[in-house]
Amino acid sequence: MVALAANVVIAAAKAVGGLISGSPALLSEAAHSVADSVNEVFLLAAVPRSRRPADARHPFGYGKERYFWSLLAAVGIFVMGGCFAFFQGFEALTRDEQESPTGYTAGLIVLGIALVAEGSSLVRALYQARGERGGAGDPALRTVIAEDSTAVLGVVLAMGGMVLHLVTGNVVWEASASLAIGLLLVFVAFRLGRDARDRLIGESADPELRHRIHELLDGRPEIDNVASLLTMRPGLDSVLVAARGDLAPGIDSEEIDRVCVRIKESVSRKWPQADHVYLDITNAPPPGGV
Template identity: 75%
Template sequence: MNRKQSDDKTRVTVLIALAANLVIAAAKAAGGLLTGSPALLSEAAHSVADSMNEVFLLASLRRSRRPADERHPFGYGKERYFWALLAAVGIFVMGGCFSFFQGVEALNSTEREAPGGYAIGLAVLGVALIAEGSSLGRALIQVRGTQGKTKDPALRTVIAEDATAVLGVLFAMAGMVLHLITGNIVWEACASFAIGLLLVYIAYRLGAEARGQLVGEAIDPELRRGIRSMLDSQPEIDNVDTLLTMKLGLDSTLVAARIDLVPGLDSESVELVSVRIKESVSRTWPEADHVFLDITEAPPG
């Protein structure tokens, strides 16, 4: 599957998640305002944050595919990680912080919900659980098509959001049921705090991954060892002094190597060797689309 086809599938997955979250957010907010449930309001904030983040992810899919130009000679692949970082910030601020606020508000509240309020709230959460689970299932099916692994930050973010949404709904339902049974709102406060902690953790993990890519993370060690092994095996190379790599996007990698050639090669041979090695690296690892060699010809022996 090429990158365009993969992006098209990811776009559909994100759009499904966005549609589900918009409907769920409206239902949760209406239910929360009607019932006064802090756990339900926390979940509404969670869904609003997810909806905004999916808009960011759609922007990342479009902007990251722009071709390289004079200002960005290595392309726009890192746009995905920038928008994924914004999504992580959105989860932290809009979801996590608001959930903590609702927990504190609940602890200071002395009101008790009417039985009808619990029924409305639990019904809304039940529908949300089905919708969030369906969206998560769609994302997991797409990941299964990539042998169970994905480097796409947009798809990884959708999976993280949907998985935490399912857990968040379960926390909210547990808090409401325990509040109904015991008459103690502290259970809903605990549910809000649990949702907030979950969102802060997910935001941290997603943000850390995006940060690593934005500051210039190297390629996987196994891939780096493979490239170095290929360079070492070339008969014209006497020594690989330095090998530097950096991910430029999902399917784009920069490889820069400082190599010493064996003695006795003339300038024409050096040029031919350089072209052949670059082509060999790019042919073996198509994602290594920017290969640079700093060649030092060894002095005659």
Template identity: 70%
Template sequence: MSPDQQRPDQSKADRSKADHRTRLTVFVALAANLVIALAKAVGGVVAGSPALLSEAAHSVADSLNEVFLLAALRRSRRPPDTRHPFGYGKERFFWALLAAVGIFVMGGCFSFFQGVEALRDGAQEKLSGYVAGLVVLGVALLAEGASLYRAVHQARGEDRGLRDPALRTVIAEDGTAVLGVCLAIAGMALHMVTGQVVWEASASLAIGALLVFVAYRLGADARDQLIGEAADPELSDRIREQLAAEPEIVSVEALFTMRLGLETTMVAARIDLVPGLDSEEVEEVLVRIKGALAETFTEAGQIFLDVTDRSAQEARESPAATGERGGA
């Protein structure tokens, strides 16, 4: 097998391994959130704690989102077909958008509801279950912290890092969960010390605001990618430089890129070739340039080159076409 054949195969194998690690990270987060959600829900009902119930809703939302992310990892690797000739890479962005909606609705809105209800009902007399609730939150903090550490460690160890929407969502969820648990602990502890439920209600409202903010950021990123986000400027500049360096290309009139998935980018360029090439020579040049681009930029899954009609362009710019006349 030639080196040119080995490189795409190696890149595909690397992507498969990265997906396997991401899938394992999501499974770890899912298992942790399911156990934590059950513990928080039971503790919240026993203690009557709005902050603990808000955190239970937060964990339930995270668990559902991890299911979405697992679906994204599986479905986004389907090969192109006649109905989707550019592949299914954007499945990751779609399921990441659903995860953001889940965080907003199930986590943020319920947390706001719990905070408002606590403020309306006033102080509660029964605080005996709060000690057990704080223990539950302490265990949850350790579990969420371990899941966050794994996700961050994986992101740092991979080239694609936070470009993976599944991995980025897990990090956002776990990071928000750690901060949310800290807010819940503070609210419950202050409620126990002062007897004022306003502290715990404020913690629930703060958790809700935090979840709404995270959901907005994740949703905005997914939206940009779904409607057609360009490749990184650095990648576009490198592609333009390589095209401009080709001896048969006079100029690169336009360059367009769009991310089709996590590691797949569409490249479309309008180029001006040197004059004097016949149709067969033009075809050979385009095939060679496309092959060189695909070899250098493995993420360029689709490459389109449009050759400008130089003779027509010169005719349009000639003095006769523009109505100019020379002097006598």
């Protein structure tokens, strides 16, 4: 919400300043802020939709909605921000007109205000990520942090390009700033899109959690051997665990159901996010058997 409010105001200010000054770098930054604003609307829609309870059609819940909307946000950054910045950079190289120092002064003031606003939004997002449980892994919050970090760097690039353009009279500096902003946005869009793709196609739980679950299962007296352990993250606060193992010698096969219940309860008690636990416990093969 903080990032959206900041970007709507900043986008309008950058657009007005860019049209007055004719600055390609400032117009690139305006497109950047517009893309960020649209993306944050996507992310705001993702949060309540991803929290809907599981139903017959989606038995593992709607947690992956966050990843879908994060993917759309990455596409938005690439199309609306990166491509427009490239266009402004190449178009600036073909211009043969003098810019108004007065207009550029107003543009630099707008960018200075934007730098303060974007920096404040970034600090707020970092504080939220640090304070919330699992905040660092929240795709919506990660996207906001990436957008705000990129916005701060983009504003610095735009200001540098505008100042060098005015000082030297060479538009190449500002065109280079626009192209650099475009490259920056494309890189961020690629990283965010890759992260969203990994989660949408079924990313496993982090290696540390998987190792600890394996240790718990392997340490249970009822289990002789953990043959396999598979994990997947259906959502931000949800982990699916599927394990196959052999029953320890001396335990009656009729105890298997009760053993599974006890193990599931121990896993869920230690890791509440492991809300889907499936165990396949069978009798160990006899020595020398197949």
